[in-house]
Amino acid sequence: MLKRFEPWFWVLAAILLSRFIGMTLFPFVDTTEPRYAEIARLMAETGDWITPWFEPGVPFWGKPPLSFWAQAASLKLFGLSEFSLRLPAWFATIGIIWLTWCLAKHARSAVVARWSTLVLSTMALTYISAGAVMTDTFLVFGTTLSLVSVWFVLSGRSDYWRWWFFVGLAVGLLSKGPLAVVLTVTPLVLWAAIFRQRLQPLKKLPWLLGSLLTLLIALPWYVLAELKTPGFLDYFIIGEHFSRFLDPGWAGDLYGSAHNRPKGMIWIFWLWASFPWGIIGLVGFGFAAARGTTKGIFTDAVQDASTLYLVFCAITPMLFFTLAGNTLWTYVLPSLPFSAILIARWVSQLDLRPWSRIRSGAVWLTPVLITLFVFIGVSGVKPLKTEKQLISRYESIQRQGDSPIFYIGEMPFSARFYSLGDAVEVTSTEFDSLLETDGYDRVFAAIPNDAVEEVLGLQSADAEKLGENKRYQLFSIDLQPTKSQNGVVSPELNSKSG
Numbered sequence: 001m002l003k004r005f006e007p008w009f010w011v012l013a014a015i016l017l018s019r020f021i022g023m024t025l026f027p028f029v030d031t032t033e034p035r036y037a038e039i040a041r042l043m044a045e046t047g048d049w050i051t052p053w054f055e056p057g058v059p060f061w062g063k064p065p066l067s068f069w070a071q072a073a074s075l076k077l078f079g080l081s082e083f084s085l086r087l088p089a090w091f092a093t094i095g096i097i098w099l100t101w102c103l104a105k106h107a108r109s110a111v112v113a114r115w116s117t118l119v120l121s122t123m124a125l126t127y128i129s130a131g132a133v134m135t136d137t138f139l140v141f142g143t144t145l146s147l148v149s150v151w152f153v154l155s156g157r158s159d160y161w162r163w164w165f166f167v168g169l170a171v172g173l174l175s176k177g178p179l180a181v182v183l184t185v186t187p188l189v190l191w192a193a194i195f196r197q198r199l200q201p202l203k204k205l206p207w208l209l210g211s212l213l214t215l216l217i218a219l220p221w222y223v224l225a226e227l228k229t230p231g232f233l234d235y236f237i238i239g240e241h242f243s244r245f246l247d248p249g250w251a252g253d254l255y256g257s258a259h260n261r262p263k264g265m266i267w268i269f270w271l272w273a274s275f276p277w278g279i280i281g282l283v284g285f286g287f288a289a290a291r292g293t294t295k296g297i298f299t300d301a302v303q304d305a306s307t308l309y310l311v312f313c314a315i316t317p318m319l320f321f322t323l324a325g326n327t328l329w330t331y332v333l334p335s336l337p338f339s340a341i342l343i344a345r346w347v348s349q350l351d352l353r354p355w356s357r358i359r360s361g362a363v364w365l366t367p368v369l370i371t372l373f374v375f376i377g378v379s380g381v382k383p384l385k386t387e388k389q390l391i392s393r394y395e396s397i398q399r400q401g402d403s404p405i406f407y408i409g410e411m412p413f414s415a416r417f418y419s420l421g422d423a424v425e426v427t428s429t430e431f432d433s434l435l436e437t438d439g440y441d442r443v444f445a446a447i448p449n450d451a452v453e454e455v456l457g458l459q460s461a462d463a464e465k466l467g468e469n470k471r472y473q474l475f476s477i478d479l480q481p482t483k484s485q486n487g488v489v490s491p492e493l494n495s496k497s498g
Contacts, residue, residue: 008114015121016094016130023086023131027388027414033133034386034414037085040071040133041417050224056421059229061236065221066174067135089137093130096141097121100337103148106155107306108345115348120340125273125333135175136330142171143334146184147313150202151306158204166210170217178241182320183334187312195305266321269329274339281343307342314338387415387446390474391423393467394444397476401441405474406431408447408455412471415446428455435459441479446472 028034039060042053052068054060070088078084097117105113120126129137146168152161172180192199226233271278317335321327394405404422407415411425426434428451434443444466447455452473456463463475 008118012097012117012121015118015127016090016097019093019127019131020090023090024081024083026082026131027384027386028082028133028417030385030387030412030414034412034417036067036133036135037071037082038413038417038421040068040075040085041080041420043068044072044075050221051228055416059232061229061232062240063135064174064177066171067133067138070138071133085133086131089132089134090130092137092141093121093126096126096137096144096337099141099144099148100340103151103337104341104344107151107310108341109348111348112341112345115344116337116341119277119344119347120337123273123277123336123340124275125329126336129330129333134330136333138175139172139180140334140337142168142173142175142180143183144168144337145171146180147187147338150188151309153204154198154201154305154309156201158201162205163210163213165205166214167217170214173214173218174221177236183316186316186320187309190312190316191305191309194308198305261325261327263325264322266318266324266327266331269327270318270332270335270339272329273332274336274343277343278339281339281346284346310338310342314342385412385414385470387412387423387469387472388418390446390467390469390472391415391418393474394419397466398444403434403440403443405444405446406434407472408445408451431455432457435477435479443477443479445475445477447475449473 028037039052039054042056043049043065046053049065049069049072052060052063052065067088070092071085074084074087078087097120100120101113101117104116108116121130146165149161149165149168153165169181169184172184222233271282274281314335317332321331391405404424405415405419406424406426408426408428408431411423415423423446431445434440445455449468449471452475453460456475459477463477466474466476468474
């Protein structure tokens, strides 16, 4: 039996390996990855494992620290690189895939379990998040761990799984906060409302000791964070969990701008995140409707406890965010493990015998195609929003007496990360004053493409263009002795560059 399905295992391994390779090739692209990467870098650099810092002197209250802990620890072990910061998400994804396999095998069959891993690993958002610096992957590991554990308990098991339920809650609380509890409890409540007679096994859960275990793991950080930076709990609990979702365009966001989306957009995000399998599943459902067999599907869903459990787990994130105007497509990630099992059950029932002859070829073709896609992206077919190249160009020619690289206007997060915090954000007026001071031999400026002439002005003749990307052009300006005797760099600009 193992030999029969061995090719599918190698396809899964190849998919994960291609993402592993991709982690080393792609630079950080604004805005999410370099923002969180810089927070993790500062954590490793300062040794402050309690407060994540948005930038020196500015605490980051938007997310709990579990992902930053993992990324900073990886950075300590493997050095500063895109790979080391992305590696924890890759391992977390493997954990999610394994949990999906466990649940699918128990609630369905070994065949469905194998298909579930392939479906999940090739969904667009799963593949992307598996090698990305983000918090959502850790949240999903926690919620999936809790929901899988509960199902095993409901099915009569009373072993270690009943403790993993509470560990999963703690992981979720330290990844994204109380949202983890909502995403875990909601499907259980919905399922229990229908299958009340099957709730007896829940008494096997160590509710008291388990809850204490959750609090013991998660609560200390929340207390320490509030004591160290008062105001954290108010912003995180009220702002991030209520205002963000109830107030489209929320003005209280300290770290960016809220995303004003149409209500219900989260369901469209599910189609994007689950691509191509979500669309394939809907097409399959359409064919079933055309044949008049959908009644059997709904009857099975209502009558079969495991099917309805999977359905509730899959739709809960979308139900919760349906009325929210401030949403991102990553919010549907907790749905994907359970969506994958539901889709895999249908896929496993298809007659795939005509394809059996090319199965071996598919084992090799899949990773080749995915890896080719990765290389195409890296080769610059479409320019990426990253400052890695400009920062590298600056560092390759920098010498004593040179200025840091000044970004005119709002500085991208990738510039902050790749410069190790040395790049400086200035206004065009501040930049003009720099050219009249006695602080530097050469001034380097990254100027938005549409503002080059306006910013350089009379200095355009003295400016040397060193490189450009999708958003900025990098210039160096030699300060002549006659221009460098008018003063010194202002304390305000010194503080910015320091």
